Amino acid sequence: MNVHLNGKLLLYLIIIKLIFYLKILVKTVVNNIHSKKRKALKLLLKFKLFVSLKKFSMMNTIQMQNPKVFDINDENNFSSLSGDFNPIHINEQIARRQLFGEIIVHGIHVIMYAIDQFILENINCEIELLQIKVKFTNPVLLSKEIHFSLEKNGSKAKIFAKDSSDTILTEIVFEYGATTHIISNNYLNCESYKFHQPNSRTINDFIGLSEHLEPKMNNVLCEQMFPNAYKFLDKDQIVDLLTISRLVGMQCPGLYSLFSSFDFSKKSEKSSNILYNVTKVNSRFSLLNIECECLCFAGMIQAFLRPQPVIQPSIDELISKIPNGICKNMKSLIIGGSRGIGETTAKIISGGGGYPLITYFKGKEEAILIKKQLAEKNLPSEIFHLDTSDLSQIDEVLINMNREQKLNSIFYFSTPKISQNRTNTFDQDLYMNYFKVYVTDFILLYNKISELFSEKIIIFYPSTIFITEETEHYTEYILAKLAAEYLIKNLNKKSNNIEVLVSRLPKIKSDQTISLFETNAIPAFNAILPILNEISSNFK
Numbered sequence: 001m002n003v004h005l006n007g008k009l010l011l012y013l014i015i016i017k018l019i020f021y022l023k024i025l026v027k028t029v030v031n032n033i034h035s036k037k038r039k040a041l042k043l044l045l046k047f048k049l050f051v052s053l054k055k056f057s058m059m060n061t062i063q064m065q066n067p068k069v070f071d072i073n074d075e076n077n078f079s080s081l082s083g084d085f086n087p088i089h090i091n092e093q094i095a096r097r098q099l100f101g102e103i104i105v106h107g108i109h110v111i112m113y114a115i116d117q118f119i120l121e122n123i124n125c126e127i128e129l130l131q132i133k134v135k136f137t138n139p140v141l142l143s144k145e146i147h148f149s150l151e152k153n154g155s156k157a158k159i160f161a162k163d164s165s166d167t168i169l170t171e172i173v174f175e176y177g178a179t180t181h182i183i184s185n186n187y188l189n190c191e192s193y194k195f196h197q198p199n200s201r202t203i204n205d206f207i208g209l210s211e212h213l214e215p216k217m218n219n220v221l222c223e224q225m226f227p228n229a230y231k232f233l234d235k236d237q238i239v240d241l242l243t244i245s246r247l248v249g250m251q252c253p254g255l256y257s258l259f260s261s262f263d264f265s266k267k268s269e270k271s272s273n274i275l276y277n278v279t280k281v282n283s284r285f286s287l288l289n290i291e292c293e294c295l296c297f298a299g300m301i302q303a304f305l306r307p308q309p310v311i312q313p314s315i316d317e318l319i320s321k322i323p324n325g326i327c328k329n330m331k332s333l334i335i336g337g338s339r340g341i342g343e344t345t346a347k348i349i350s351g352g353g354g355y356p357l358i359t360y361f362k363g364k365e366e367a368i369l370i371k372k373q374l375a376e377k378n379l380p381s382e383i384f385h386l387d388t389s390d391l392s393q394i395d396e397v398l399i400n401m402n403r404e405q406k407l408n409s410i411f412y413f414s415t416p417k418i419s420q421n422r423t424n425t426f427d428q429d430l431y432m433n434y435f436k437v438y439v440t441d442f443i444l445l446y447n448k449i450s451e452l453f454s455e456k457i458i459i460f461y462p463s464t465i466f467i468t469e470e471t472e473h474y475t476e477y478i479l480a481k482l483a484a485e486y487l488i489k490n491l492n493k494k495s496n497n498i499e500v501l502v503s504r505l506p507k508i509k510s511d512q513t514i515s516l517f518e519t520n521a522i523p524a525f526n527a528i529l530p531i532l533n534e535i536s537s538n539f540k
Contacts, residue, residue, distance in 0.1 A: 083193035101417030199254035264299035327354030336413030338363030340510035434480035
């Protein structure tokens with residue numbers, strides 16, 4: 001383990017600072033107690049603040065030895081152990097349309113791994129947790145290396161889970177003590193949980209909600225996943241931690257849950273079951289306060305009710321709004337047409353007399369559903385898989401279209417998950433992720449179109465109003481879009497038959513703009529209809 005801070009040296013520095021502030025304070029009061037009263041008060045407050053900020057100052061900050069890369073097998077195993085089968089943790093197809101755009105690791109899974117590693121590196125006797133307080137500040141993602149740092153002072157400890165950019169993802173503060181285990185065998189040696197669906201409830205359903213959960217644990221699977229915790233930590237406390245994952249992920253809030261924090265203390269006497277009661281419902285922020293009494297712990301859980309995925313209007317809802325024949329003679333390739341603005345664009349083109357060819361990358365089921373809806377209205381469409389970074393696939397698709405479909409327009413909606421960066425450092429990896437899709441993949445497509453098509457063709461490229469508004473926390477996204485705009489400006493100067501139309505779109509209601517709080521996003525229909533009208537005027 002690498003110790004980053006010399007504890008004795010830091011203690012000396014604190015003592016020197018303490019003497020310094022006290023000297024100034026005494027001198028100020030003695031010289032002029034009345035005229036300097038405010039200054040003395042300020043110095044006293046400053047001193048108190050200094051002491052409070054250094055509450056853990058004598059703790060050594062230690063980089064724990066075993067970073068972790070969570071994978072889908074880890075998540076599936078944890079679901080079986082805890083009974084938390086929320087799809088945001090195990091189903092890529094569903095998770096991609098949720099708040100974070102991809103699978104996130106169970107919060108309690110991260111806690112259990114951290115405690116397991118703490119015990120491995122620091123404990124050689126049986127222990128119990130006297131207190132544990134956790135904040136889930138950012139999601140832990142699959143396939144990303146997570147590092148754990150430790151601050152320890154006697155029986156008190158604080159663990160931070162951080163990503164490669166040193167962003168804090170989870171904060172765990174706990175106190176522990178030695179114990180002789182009292183094992184409740186009723187809860188052990190059980191089978192693993194079988195997959196079942198979480199509850200789906202609305203915010204009003206939680207008012208006054210009170211229920212109980214039956215605790216159980218497969219000790220064989222637990223020992224496989226967390227061998228050190230299983231050996232030295234009170235088994236009933238492990239059951240408690242696993243059960244609150246099931247509580248939040250499956251029961252309350254359930255399907256659309258987001259675990260925010262919990263603060264537990266050890267009870268004087270153990271219980272035989274687990275009870276919870278929703279004590280407060282904040283409808284404005286969809287935040288629940290859940291009082292929980294577990295086998296060993298009692299305390300408070302906070303969890304959000306996540307917003308549900310954005311469902312674009314069906315063709316039945318749109319057909320009366322689509323101007324008759326607005327897209328007549330348009331044969332359009334819609335890249336990224338299985339959801340969001342791409343989905344709505346495809347429906348308008350088909351309903352407006354055009355012919356949409358809809359591509360998907362991961363959303364095959366969504367694309368099939370769109371085609372089915374259009375077919376039920378006797379409206380045309382085709383769907384197929386396309387990876388915009390695969391030049392051979394692009395080549396094959398465009399050759400077939402040039403020969404059979406006489407394509408005249410392309411809509412480039414390909415995008416990764418658009419994420420905020422709230423750190424003070426530029427995220428090179430995030431920027432390159434955007435740049436690859438918005439610039440590198442686009443120029444591959446453009447060059448192939450230029451090679452194969454001699455007739456006039458219009459490409460629509462969506463940029464973002466974030467550039468104009470200089471929206472905070474989206475620097476990498478904005479720079480990638482600016483790079484694309486500059487590229488397109490030069491391409492348009494050189495081509496005779498290909499025109500790339502760029503529009504800085506406002507924030508649109510889609511999976512990309514899901515937020516815990518209300519946003520000013522507009523419907524995709526409102527954003528794309530005038531653009532379709534402009535493009536279709538070229539083919540009348």
